[in-house]
Amino acid sequence: DTNGDRGRVHFRAYYRAGGQWRFLEEHSEFVRESGRWFYVSGETRDESFKPGRNDACLCGSGRKFKRCCG
Ligand SMILES: [Zn+2]
Structure with missing residues (x-):
């Protein structure tokens, strides 16, 4: 068996x-x-990415996107 271990x-x-x-x-x-x-x-x-307006903001603030970096 020459498959060895695989990792991702x-x-x-x-x-x-x-x-x-x-x-x-x-x-x-x-x-x-x-x-x-x-x-x-x-x-x-x-790629460019557009968060939903009501999604949690990607900056990690915990606020909704539209009330933060949106
Ligand atoms: Zn933000």
């Missing part, structure tokens, strides 16, 4: 640029061979 990393980060919210998202896959992890493949997205 997923993260999503929100940030504000040019007056709009954007998010950076990455899915990466790693495989472990002989005790070391090797990067296999990955997919990165960087």
Whole structure:
């Protein structure tokens, strides 16, 4: 069996640029061979994002978007 161990990393980060919210998202896959992890493949997205007006604000204030950074 040469499959070894596989691992996945997923993260999503929100940030504000040019007056709009954007998010950076990455899915990466790693495989472990002989005790070391090797990067296999990955997919990165960087897109604009528009929160709903009544959603919790992305800045972490706990307020609704429309009453905070909206
Ligand atoms: Zn905010």
